[in-house]
Amino acid sequence: MVTGRSDSPQLGKADEPDGRPTVFVVDDDVSMRRSLTNLFRSIGLNVLAFESAQEMLQNKLPQVTSCLVLDIRLPGQSGLELQNELSKQNIHIPIIFITGHGDIPMTVKAMKRGAVDFLTKPFRDQDLLDAVVAAIERDRKRREAEKTTASLQSLFDRLTAREQAVMKLVAAGLMNKQIAAELKLAEITVKIYRGQMMKKMGARSVADLIRMAERLGIGANRDPLQT
Incomplete structure (x- = not known):
């Protein structure tokens, strides 16, 4: 369980981790x-609320689908500075900025850095809920994509060096005969490596394998592993 300020347990305490999406809230206004917190919990979301950027950074955040509702003007580090710090730490939580003092330069800077929305106080509850739901869906898709890529990378890493080389060349569009010439192997040997590689990767077709290679960022050139 992660907690925020001990003097505001209702605001700084998340529900027990149960896989539900979590909204992180950073705002120095206790009433806000x-x-x-009450608004997001009313639609079944977990909530973690903090009064400053520093307080959020000091806590270990749960690894669940989430988004961050962030006031741009905060004591100490500003919302923009927190956005920058999260990026440096490779934390890619979708951010919705809220402010009572919004201006165009801040909005442009926040959006260029990847914020998904920017709402000026006072805003309608429904507008914020719509933004939060969209941000959570975006984070869910990102996490699923990262999980898929990690799984494919694990499979690729288990291939032998020859199998990896064959996969790269197949993904680059080469035929068995061309791959054999490239790797200085017999064509029948390439076919064996190719069959083993396809089975290990779980690829049902060349098109399937190419999609996997694209997700892994390989096969765009003809530079197989040297073995």
Whole structure:
């Protein structure tokens, strides 16, 4: 369980981890934190609320589908500075900025850095809920894509060096005969490596294998592993 300020347990305490999406809230206005916490919990979301960027950074965040509702003007580190710090730490939580002092330069800077929305106080509850639902769906898709890529990378890493080389050349569009010439192997040997590689990767067709290679970022050139 992750907690925020001990003097505001209702605001800084997440529900027990249960796989449900979590909304992180960072706002120095206690009444706003309370309002947002109640709003998000009303639609079944877990909530973690903090009064400052520093407080959020000091906590170990749960690894669940999430988004961050962030006030742009905060004591100490600003919302923009927190956005930058999260990026440096390779934390890619979709961010929705809220502010009572919004201006065009801040909005442009926040959006260029990857914020998904920017709402000016006072805003309608439904507008914020719509933004949060969209941000959570975006994070869910990102996490699924990363999980798929990690799984494919694990399979690729288990291939032998020859099998990896064959996969790269198949993904680059070469035929068995061309791959054999490239690797200085007999064509029948290439066919054996290719069959083993396809089976290990779980590829049902060349098109399937090419999609896997694209996700892994391989096969765009003809530079197989040297063995």
